[in-house]
Amino acid sequence: METKINNAMxxxxxxxxxxxxxxxxxxxxxxxxxxxxGVDGAIHRAGGPSIMEECREIGYCSTGQAVVTxxxxxxxxxxxxxxGPVYSGGNRGEADLLKSAYLESLKKVTQNRxxxxxxxxxxxxxYGYPPRExxxxxxxxxxxxVKNHExxxxxxxxxxxxxxxxxxxxxxxxxI
Ligand code: ADP
Numbered sequence: 118m119e120t121k122i123n124n125a126m127x128x129x130x131x132x133x134x135x136x137x138x139x140x141x142x143x144x145x146x147x148x149x150x151x152x153x154x155g156v157d158g159a160i161h162r163a164g165g166p167s168i169m170e171e172c173r174e175i176g177y178c179s180t181g182q183a184v185v186t187x188x189x190x191x192x193x194x195x196x197x198x199x200x201g202p203v204y205s206g207g208n209r210g211e212a213d214l215l216k217s218a219y220l221e222s223l224k225k226v227t228q229n230r231x232x233x234x235x236x237x238x239x240x241x242x243x244y245g246y247p248p249r250e251x252x253x254x255x256x257x258x259x260x261x262x263v264k265n266h267e268x269x270x271x272x273x274x275x276x277x278x279x280x281x282x283x284x285x286x287x288x289x290x291x292x293i
Pocket of ligand 1: 132133134135145146154155156157159160201237238239240241242243244245246275276277278281
């Protein structure tokens with residue numbers, strides 16, 4: 118499904134983010150920028166070794182922050198690596214940190230003068246964030262951002278499974 122908010126199309130799709138053609142894709146990375154399982158592993162596998170070389174030079178990214186590398190062999194020219202929180206009950210600042218991961222990623226889009234970006238469901242896999250709450254924070258943060266930033270024309274949420282796609286769709290329908 119998709120909906121227009123201010124100058125931006127917000128689109129939800131089921132799929133593999135490594136195949137996206139937006140100018141940037143976001144990686145759900147870890148603080149050491151060392152790759153790993155889930156979407157992080159998929160991006161490094163598909164994009165080739167230059168991405169890891171750049172990550173090694175950058176070295177570290179705190180939870181809730183974001184760093185940028187080139188896209189290697191991917192169609193996207195940029196990868197925004199952000200670190201979502203590990204969910205441990207919900208009383209350890211997880212919501213603020215997840216919001217910050219989206220916000221800092223969106224700021225990188227603006228700072229690099231890009232117009233389109235794709236996000237995975239940050240923290241909703243290995244990091245254990247409850248999908249509905251994760252979807253709500255993802256969509257609310259993005260909608261508020263594009264309301265104030267006309268530079269962004271397209272934000273795609275690329276959801277790997279039907280289940281997480283359905284959760285994002287439900288939450289988006291409630292917000293529009
Ligand atoms: P985290 O450690 O932040 O939880 P994960 O990579 O484990 O990150 O999971 C985040 C989300 O990304 C999950 O919903 C997972 O199913 C999804 N995912 C895994 N591989 C891909 C992919 N190639 N494209 C898009 N989403 C993916």
